[in-house]
Amino acid sequence: MATRLSCVVVDAADPAELAVWWSETLGWSVSPDDQLLLLPPHRDVPALLFEPVDDPKVTKNRVHLDLGSRSAADQAQLVARLEERGARPVDVGQRDVPWVVLADPEGNELCVLEPRPEYAGGCAGRLAAIVVDAQRPELLAPFWVAASGWVPVAGLTDSGGARLAGPAGGPPYLELVAVTTAKVTKNRVHLDVAPRAGAARDEEVRRLLTLGARPAEVGQRPDVPWVVLADPESNELCVVPDEPA
Numbered sequence: 001m002a003t004r005l006s007c008v009v010v011d012a013a014d015p016a017e018l019a020v021w022w023s024e025t026l027g028w029s030v031s032p033d034d035q036l037l038l039l040p041p042h043r044d045v046p047a048l049l050f051e052p053v054d055d056p057k058v059t060k061n062r063v064h065l066d067l068g069s070r071s072a073a074d075q076a077q078l079v080a081r082l083e084e085r086g087a088r089p090v091d092v093g094q095r096d097v098p099w100v101v102l103a104d105p106e107g108n109e110l111c112v113l114e115p116r117p118e119y120a121g122g123c124a125g126r127l128a129a130i131v132v133d134a135q136r137p138e139l140l141a142p143f144w145v146a147a148s149g150w151v152p153v154a155g156l157t158d159s160g161g162a163r164l165a166g167p168a169g170g171p172p173y174l175e176l177v178a179v180t181t182a183k184v185t186k187n188r189v190h191l192d193v194a195p196r197a198g199a200a201r202d203e204e205v206r207r208l209l210t211l212g213a214r215p216a217e218v219g220q221r222p223d224v225p226w227v228v229l230a231d232p233e234s235n236e237l238c239v240v241p242d243e244p245a
Helices: 015-026 072-084 137-148 201-210
Strands: 003-012 029-031 034-039 047-052 063-067 100-103 109-112 127-134 162-165 173-178 189-195 227-230 236-239
Touching (some): 003 015, 003 137, 015 029, 063 189, 072 100, 072 109, 137 189, 137 201, 189 201, 201 236
Parallel strands (some): 003 047, 127 173, 189 236
Antiparallel strands (some): 003 189, 029 034, 063 127, 162 173, 227 236
């Protein structure tokens, strides 16, 4: 029985302020029980959680979010609004591309995509894709199919990587994009997965270990209720406690 993609977790120096920024950006609501948790508009979309950290951001994130647009004018207006609210243009090596690369107020990269038919009609507001850098996306994809419960869909990403769709059919998609750079530090953005109903956390941890994950140490206390692993390309992920699907 597969785990399911539960949450995208973002390290932040000021998580409450960044949660408000992303809530306004995506059009998602802040959880009434946790001001650091953003609730998606559809149950099959992972939530967005902001965690306080003291470590500064030192390199390009290997996980980022892509935002969709409905037209060229909508893309330009969205970029302008984000910049008015504290985003800034950043250079991550892109050249003459039709999307716009920005950084949020804490420096986390995001892309505002030009209109694309594959991202139309999604169930997550502005969120078009959760993007993971991978040196060998074709080899990493089977692990994330097993870890997320999402399935491959036809069509490659711009880099020739893999695209996975969730239970709602997408978007948003989970996209593995090809890069040449290796991971050098703890990811500032990572994914959480949770057991489906009837499955135990520790059983799912053992299953993921047989699929290429390994235990990871990120300074977590020994009494935390989640288990920290790293995927086959060393991206951290957490297996959180059993939750209803």
